Amino acid sequence: MQTIQLYVEGMRCPRCVREATARLRDLPGVATLTADRATGRITVTGEVSGTALLDALAGSSFTAEILSATTDA
Numbered sequence: 001m002q003t004i005q006l007y008v009e010g011m012r013c014p015r016c017v018r019e020a021t022a023r024l025r026d027l028p029g030v031a032t033l034t035a036d037r038a039t040g041r042i043t044v045t046g047e048v049s050g051t052a053l054l055d056a057l058a059g060s061s062f063t064a065e066i067l068s069a070t071t072d073a
Helices: 013-025 050-057
Strands: 003-007 030-036 041-046 062-073
Touching: 003 050, 013 030, 013 041, 013 050, 050 062
Parallel strands: none
Antiparallel strands: 003 041, 003 062, 030 041
């Protein structure tokens, strides 16, 4: 299983958190997803690529970047 941590610029209010996480939650391979509005970070675990996560946020009011990606052995 992979853990990917994203920084999502513009995720400043509860509505923004809901919108950003809704774009990611239903992607194939997403097992868990947590968001921290204070830091602008979303952590995703599962079998999903960082590219798929970034693509899901593309075209929204958010700008995202991958902070880290690790794979459990």
